[in-house]
Amino acid sequence: MFSKFMDSLLYLKREFDISFSVIAAIKTIVIFLIGYSAQKLYDGAHKTIFNYFKSKGIRKRLRKQEQTFRHNLNILPLGSGSPYDNKKGIYVALSNKSLYVGFPSDLLGELKESFNKEDISDEFVLYSDSSFDNGNSFSDLALSTGIPDLPELIAKHRNIVARHFIEKTNGCHFNKEKLGVYRIRTHSRHGENELPTVNMELFQTDYFTHKVFRSIYKELMADGHAIADVDTEEELNKYNAFTTSFGVNCLMILNHGAGVKEYILTKRSRNATEVQSRDQYNISMLEGLTITDKNSSDRIDLSKCVERGFCEELGIENIYIYDSTIKFYDVFLEKNHFELGITCAVETSRLSFEELLQKAEFAKDRTLEISDILRIDNDRREVEAFIHANEFKQQAQFTLQRLVAREDL
Numbered sequence: 001m002f003s004k005f006m007d008s009l010l011y012l013k014r015e016f017d018i019s020f021s022v023i024a025a026i027k028t029i030v031i032f033l034i035g036y037s038a039q040k041l042y043d044g045a046h047k048t049i050f051n052y053f054k055s056k057g058i059r060k061r062l063r064k065q066e067q068t069f070r071h072n073l074n075i076l077p078l079g080s081g082s083p084y085d086n087k088k089g090i091y092v093a094l095s096n097k098s099l100y101v102g103f104p105s106d107l108l109g110e111l112k113e114s115f116n117k118e119d120i121s122d123e124f125v126l127y128s129d130s131s132f133d134n135g136n137s138f139s140d141l142a143l144s145t146g147i148p149d150l151p152e153l154i155a156k157h158r159n160i161v162a163r164h165f166i167e168k169t170n171g172c173h174f175n176k177e178k179l180g181v182y183r184i185r186t187h188s189r190h191g192e193n194e195l196p197t198v199n200m201e202l203f204q205t206d207y208f209t210h211k212v213f214r215s216i217y218k219e220l221m222a223d224g225h226a227i228a229d230v231d232t233e234e235e236l237n238k239y240n241a242f243t244t245s246f247g248v249n250c251l252m253i254l255n256h257g258a259g260v261k262e263y264i265l266t267k268r269s270r271n272a273t274e275v276q277s278r279d280q281y282n283i284s285m286l287e288g289l290t291i292t293d294k295n296s297s298d299r300i301d302l303s304k305c306v307e308r309g310f311c312e313e314l315g316i317e318n319i320y321i322y323d324s325t326i327k328f329y330d331v332f333l334e335k336n337h338f339e340l341g342i343t344c345a346v347e348t349s350r351l352s353f354e355e356l357l358q359k360a361e362f363a364k365d366r367t368l369e370i371s372d373i374l375r376i377d378n379d380r381r382e383v384e385a386f387i388h389a390n391e392f393k394q395q396a397q398f399t400l401q402r403l404v405a406r407e408d409l
Helices: 002-016 022-073 105-114 139-145 150-167 207-222 233-238 302-314 353-360 380-389 394-406
Strands: 075-080 090-098 177-190 195-206 246-255 261-268 285-288 325-334 339-348 370-377
Touching (some): 022 394, 075 177, 075 195, 075 233, 090 177, 105 150, 139 150, 195 207, 246 353, 302 325, 302 339, 302 353, 302 370, 339 394
Antiparallel strands (some): 075 325, 177 195, 246 285, 261 370
């Protein structure tokens, strides 16, 4: 290649009588190559150094937030990715464990009357008592949790919650299948760079069981039980009978280019299943993981939960046609209700706010979950001012502040 270039130079010199020497040409080439290499080296070093300090700054900002979240929001951060590798960083397996608290047989007649029909299987799936050991006494849970009167508490609160379903109060309108977390590990690493990994083993349960254990937790928390002071992963796994849900907390980011972004927030409907969160602000979408959230390999997939949530709550049937990316970041325990969750950012560059509003009008669960949709600019001061001026779900505030901390604002 070099010889051809030199032949071309000699041809120009001969044909057009251009006066320059071969040595001068070589010098010019060498100087150019040195300058080009130096510039590339500088650009590479500058990018590496910039990314290093930016990443270090983000990690420092996130660590600083953690104590605030523990005290102000009663949220325990468990693990963090930047983001997690969707294929190798998040491993979700469905175990052979299940946990069901059966609806009281003496109240079944009243339950059917409340639905005004004999066959209620579409609205209320019925299960019999069944614990992790496949027994029906729940004595295994009393032993594993160290709560000796847990079977008695289950009997007490199943009747309390059953009454809520009969009267359609406290967000109890239906009973469907859910997934709980049997065991979680967030301190594993994978690959040469030792990137963080989340490992979760799930168990099958239902919404009625979920509400029963939430009701029990509320009583234990009021009595000052140690479960309310869980501070480590090991302690959390001890009380796995209470982790009957896993929520995917998604913030939609509309990227309009040139650094202009908007965050999409929602306001909870007065019909929302969680009574305490009604009329509070939420992130774009919050969805609980279910047995239907499987990929083409028949494995539980958090991304499938995101896709379903955006379809059911915001009317977006295919999020990917808008050049969207889905990234998962922070695993946490919300201790007011003892609920596990993960933060998620869904960034799209081909969806306008107006089109989003149009689609959301026809969403399946819009009236049940969302009363309003709004946007705020990606300005940290504006975000913090909005948070301080309004009432948020704890998980929503945590998600918003964690994701904003990662943005280059």
